[in-house]
Amino acid sequence: MTTRTSESTASARVRVSDLFGDQLFVHLGLVISVALMALPLVLAVFMSTQTPTEVYDVTNVGFGSAGFSNYWTALFDYNLLRYMINSFMMASIIVVGKVTLSLLAALALVYYRLPYERAVFMFILLTLLIPVPVRIVPLFQLMADLGWANTLLSITGPYIASATAVFLFRQHFMSIPESLVENARLDGVGPMEFLFRVLIPMSKGMIAGVSVITFVYAWNQYLWPLIVISAQKKQVVQVGIKYLQGASQSGLTQWGLIMAGAVIALLPPLVVLYALHRPLLETFAIQQK
Structure with missing residues (x-):
C-alpha cells in the first residue's frame, strides 16, 4: 500500500513538473515576443530624449541629456x-x-x-x-x-x-x-x-x-x-x-x-x-x- 502511494505521488510530481516546464517555456516565449515587438518603441523613446550628437553615437543606449525639450x-x-x-x-x-x-x-x-x-x-x-x-x-x-x-x-x-x-x-x-x-x-x-x-x-x-x-x-x-x-x-x-x-x-x-x-x-x-x-x-x- 505504501509503495503504491509513493508511486502515485511521484507520478503526480512528474506531471506537475512537466506542466510547469511547459508553462515556463510558453511564458518565456511570450515574454521574448513582447520584448522584441516593444524594442523599436523603447528605442524611439530613448532617442526622443537625446541630442543629435548622442543619437549618432551608437554606443549611447539610454535616456539622453535633452530630456523633454525635444517634445516641447x-x-x-x-x-x-x-x-x-x-x-x-x-x-x-x-x-x-x-x-x-x-x-x-x-x-x-x-x-x-x-x-x-x-x-x-x-x-x-x-x-x-x-x-x-x-x-x-x-x-x-x-x-x-x-x-x-x-x-x-x-x-x-x-x-x-x-x-x-x-x-x-x-x-x-x-x-x-x-x-x-x-x-x-x-x-x-x-x-x-x-x-x-x-x-x-x-x-x-x-x-x-x-x-x-x-x-x-x-x-x-x-x-x-x-x-x-x-x-x-x-x-x-x-x-x-x-x-x-x-x-x-x-x-x-x-x-x-x-x-x-x-x-x-x-x-x-x-x-x-x-x-x-x-x-x-x-x-x-x-x-x-
Whole structure:
C-alpha cells in the first residue's frame, strides 16, 4: 500500500513538473515576443530624449541629456500640436460618420426587403477591390469640382463610406435571433427605435472594434492629406512628422526631434484603444480578471 502511494505521488510530481516546464517555456516565449515587438518603441523613446550628437553615437543606449525639450520643440515650435488637433477632428468625424452610415446600411440590408439585395451587397463588397492609387486622381478631381480641396471635408468625406464596416455590422445583425425581431415587430417597435434600443446595445463590442480600427486608420493617413491639403496649418499629424525631417543642427538630422514627434503621435490612438478595450475583449469572449 505504501509503495503504491509513493508511486502515485511521484507520478503526480512528474506531471506537475512537466506542466510547469511547459508553462515556463510558453511564458518565456511570450515574454521574448513582447520584448522584441516593444524594442523599436523603447528605442524611439530613448532617442526622443537625446541630442543629435548622442543619437549618432551608437554606443549611447539610454535616456539622453535633452530630456523633454525635444517634445516641447516638436509640439510648439513646429506646430505639431496644431496638426494633432487637425488629425483628431478628422478621425473623430470619420469614426462618427462611418459607424452611423454603416449601421443604417446594415439595418437596411438585413431587416428590409430590397430588390436585388444580394447584388447590392456584392456591389458594396466589390468596392474593396479598387486599389487606392487608382482612386486618387479622380477623387482629387471630384474634390476640386466640389470646391472641397484644402478643407476638412476633403479629408473626411471620402472615408465616410466603408464596405468593411457594412459587412461586419451586417454579419453581426444576421446573428441576432429572429424571435427577437419578431417580438419587436409585434410590439410596434419601428426600425429606428429597434436600431437604437435593441441593435446598438447588442452591438457595443462590434461598434467599439470598428471605431478603434477606423480611428487608427484615419489617424495614420498620410498620402491623401498630403495631396489634397495645400495649407500647412491645416495638415495632419503624420504629414507634420514629415516636416520635422527638415530640421537639422550642424548638418545633422535631428532624429531625437523626429522620434519625439512619433511618440507624441502614438499617444491618442493608444488612449482610444485603452478606453474601448473592455467591449473589445467582450466581443472576442476574453475574460478579464
